Amino acid sequence: MDDKNDIVIVLRGITKYFPNTIANDHIDLELRRGEVLALLGENGAGKTTLMNILYGMYQPDEGEILIDGKPVKIHSPHNAMEYGIGMIHQHFTLIPVHSVVENVILGIRPRRGERLRIEEEAKKIQQLGERYGLEVNPYALVGQLPVGVQQRVEILKALYRNARVLIMDEPTAVLTPQETDKLFQFIRDFRNRGNSVIFITHKLNEVMEIADRITVLRDGRVVGNILRAEASEKKLAHLMVGRDLLVITKKEATEFGPTVLEVKGLEVLGKRGTKAVDDLSFTVRKGEIFGIAGVSGNGQEELAEALCGLRAVSKGQIILSGKELTNKDALSVIQNGVGYIPADRQKEGLITDMSVAENLILKSYFDPSFVTYGWLNQRRIQSTAQQLVNDFAIKTPSLATKVKALSGGNQQKVVVAREMVIGTELLVAVQPTRGLDVGATEYVHSVLIREREQGRAILLISTELSEVMSLSDRIGVMYKGKLLKVIPSQEATVEEIGLLMAGVVEEDDG
């Protein structure tokens, strides 16, 4: 039934081993001309690895690749580009200190005798952008561009090399709902011109919106391959996870405890001296989860750092249960009972080369019960660590195992366990489920809800809208350093929050 000429790419039996896992396990995949194929799976399912193989950045241990029916060996991205394959990575492969032009032309081998003329290249790039609706200033320094525009540069890199297959890895992670719409417009337009797109994602709603066909990966294997017409979110979720998803049930609370955190008129300066946080005010009460939504880069990071004692506050106050915490150093903040689950656990929350036990006491080195006259009380440390491992079901061969050997979910459990102990007054959670699989995500959510029911005050900062909406009691939207509006979660709608995330404040009717 399928005209064989319609098939652009075939992957057959692709297998890839990594030090501790089988990332891709004999994967078969087909891509047709003029189609948008969604590659769906949760974090760690092997989607990015597979596409890196197609793009020539990794070499498969077994299997073959066919392009237009002919077997090929893709040794490097250069090969891939010669076959018309381009890839937009999740973490941009751009050089922030160089301009757009310099980034786009990087690596292009000139024909004989052709010298580098920046002005000509810039013009070509500008015209290309206009043709596809991806306008950009060629001389701008990439590092100073907003993330959505940086992504355009990445796409232009591929278009500049005449890509007819675009691989996009989680492209909407950094976009507002409105920017996502624009991206989808481009994808449809690109497909309608006879090209193909492989769209990697773990978001079910996007798949239903943009894909023509869906291939589902789980634990490195293909578990499903269906047309969008035959698919539903429930079916896809079931394939992705192997079971039905848990539904988060949160008791609606009618009254909350006293105010624990009060932020008044906060102003925090960012990296370049601009106001990253601008006249921000909000409160968090006992037994409440206050969620801050917003696209990354609108000051959430700086707000969290200020609350932690890691960034100076230029104006305003931070008050914790009546105690002034503004501009106190990180150690004081910790000693006052503020727990912090950071966005990047491996960089900010854990020392991956240290053991589980050593990580669990990372914020207790000053605690007299663990340290006497500078001497570490090993017995106490071991027993406390064992207790936490039991309480939080952290899967680890031993307390002495280095944290880097643990799975992402278990690593996050170590962070959560530790911060629960520290954060007796307030818990700040930033992107707590980033990079976690569904099981670990469900676990973290259940812990947050359980703590809320036991009266803990929690501040949740996340760019995952669904997470913020399902967990929070009240939601604030941050845009360019300001808190645009605070809405009780029962009244919040995706549309309104999406607009707020883009800076559009609707006039209240009535």
Added chain:
Amino acid sequence: MDKFNELMQNFERSVRERMRRRDRSGWWLALAPVFSVVLGLLASGLMMLFLHNNPITVYGQMFSYSFRDIYNIADVFAKATPLILTGLAMGFAFRATLFNIGAQGQFYMGAIATVVVALNLGTVPAFITLFLCFIASAIAGGVWGAFVGFAKARFNANEFLVSMMSTYVAIAIINFLVRSPLKEAKGEYPQTDVIPSNSWIPKLIPHTRLHWGFIIALVIAVLAYVILWRTSLGYKIRAVGLNRDATRYAGINSKKIFVIVFLLSGAFAGIAGFTEVNGMQHMLIQGFNPTIGAEGIGIAILGNAHPLGIVLAAILFGLLKVGGNLITQTSTIPSSIINVMEGFVMLFVILSYFIQDKITAIKSKRKLRRGRAVQ
């Protein structure tokens, strides 16, 4: 007594755990240094052929002479003494991911301090004099090192460059001092007078050069171990070295740690000045022991920045030095062969690290292919 037993048990357990937990495959771990030394000696042997010397006879003579009498065997440990300390200087700092390349300079400053104290305490009882010399050398080296740490903490200066340059400044200072203020009474050579006998470190084995400084060096090594793994300071040092960002979030003041680390590291190197001046030379000579700083770096590398490994590596280097000296005495091969041997051994050890990693990777891939996941 119970506490002592418990300490010993903990120590034993942790050593066994550590050896088990090592990322590198077991049997290769033990044999690799041996292989590297053998290869290093082989390569140096090849060099000897260029000088029309038969490496087999040369090495044969070297081995027979070194074990012939107690003097040479003791000399190995005597030579290892300052190397343990400069190795610890580099290794300790390395635990905080700091590069103290200035051990040579800190050594010299320690040597100056101890000589000044020794020359001016003529009639004070030996015990007190030695103690004061020891303290002086530790403080001098510590302060000289702390300067680097301070530059890093306060100005975010590159400690690699600052510590390296500080050595050359120390050399200039020492050369100046032995040229005029501290010069010997005779005024012939650029060196100080011999220090009075009450400041000589007593010998460990009579009629050899081995002195109690060796024991001091071992004690310092144990001290370094205890600090790093048994105290909260050491915990903070290792944390800063492994992930500086995470320590910020944990409220650890890494800048303070930088200064403390360089202070201790410099003190270790300074104490080497004490052991060399009061134990071996009994005076300060211009340009003495010019390479123990660089060799300390090599030893720290070979010893994996761990006190036990450093001690063993230092003894190895001591062996190379004594052996090398014997070679120069019994053949026409120049003393520079020692540095050649040291360099070869280090390069082969580096290669062995690579082979270890490769073996581990191949092993785990093979396991996966058989369908069993590794955990």
Added chain:
Amino acid sequence: MTVIIGLLNMGVRLSTPLMLGSLAEIFVERTGVMNIAIEGIFLMGAWAGFVGAYLSGMLWVGFLSAMIMGVLFGVVYGLITVKLKQHQIVTGVAMNIFALGFGLFLYRVLFGIPLLPLTVNPLHDLPIPFLAKIPVIGKAFFSQNIITYLALILMPVGYWVLFRTRLGLTLRSTGENPEAVDAAGLNVERIRLLAVLGASALSGLAGSFYSIGYLGLYTNGIIGGRGWIAFAICFLGNWNPLGALIGALVFGLADALAVTLLTSGFEVIPHEFLIALPYILTIIATIARKRFNVPAVLGSPYIKERG
């Protein structure tokens, strides 16, 4: 006045190996690799240059030998750090210790223990016809030898290559974000390896300047840490050849000042202090420099397929 002109002339002369060495270091560090073996390569370059010139009777053979020797060392260093991905500082230190002994050792192999130190006639000056007559500057810059002229030309050329050509763009990108370069289809390892080899050749040449370009002999103390000064200049010049040019001239001048005061017999300041002057300057400059544009991934090996 003549003293000052002589000083300037010597300053530019002594800055030559610092220029070459720091330019080499800039190019290699821009790709993300530190050439820690630079001091050892300087030393081996000095040795090879001397041996080549002495045995053949021609200076250019010496310079060529120095470059070849540099490349040989660079091959070992490059393979271990770039291909085998071992630690750069560790490997560099090992090679420096090795070079210390090796140079002396080979000298003995070739020449035994000569009664009088062996010498070679070093480079003589080639004053440029009109320019040499310009007061002050003429004597300083245009009455130099051919290697110094080469160095003075290479610095601005290096700047142009680094910032105005595709090659330079590739090099700089490799040190900022090797993943981006990899994703663009280029071979990161090959780029770095070639940079190491080129830098080593240039550093070998720089080292040989001391033995056959200036002094005319070889002793084991001939380099005395100046390879490290070139290393520092790369740093202090902000990885920019023009900055390094200024840095090299400053340090060359400091060196010349020290030598001049030493030989003049004035003991205003203890001469050890003068000898230490360049090193003290480096410390001060390292502390004072507020913002550095360090290549982002300097020192880290590039590991593909991290999974």
